Amino acid sequence: MQTQHDLSGLVIDWDMTPEDAVTLYLEWGNNSWHAQHKPVTSKNDFSTYFVVNTWTGEPKLSLVRRNSEDCVELASFEIPEDLAKDFMAEVGFNKGVYAPTGAIKQWLQNKYFN
Incomplete structure (x- = not known):
């Protein structure tokens, strides 16, 4: 059963990857001011982005918010079967956390942000 998600008002960083x-948040000072994502300057800096976790063998899509102290799952989503199969093939059926x-x-974007 798909849970309803109210994502209005959230600013999603579509380019953020787990890496x-x-x-940014766990290795402060390891990135340049000229990089795509500017360095973290305080605990109030955070990003909201999507990750796909495959540790259970099935891809789980989550919206997370991370700062230098914590990573909180805001919502989870069931990936359509065809996209899930394609994703697992693309990552070589490996376990991990991916963009x-x-x-x-x-x-x-089509389902939740139009």
Whole structure:
């Protein structure tokens, strides 16, 4: 059963990846002022972005908010079966935490942000 999500008012960083988030929020000072994402300057800096977790063998899409102290899951989403299969093939059926593919981002934008 799909849960209803009220995502109005959220500013989503569509370009944030799990790797970028670790660099920004857990390895302060490890990125340049000239990079796409500006360095964190306080605990009040945060990003809201999507990740796909495959540790259970099935891809789970989550909206997370991260700062230098915490990462909170704001919502989870069931990925359509065709997109889930394509995603798992694209990541080689490996377990991990990944950025969503372009197809998953497009699906999210069409379904929740139009």
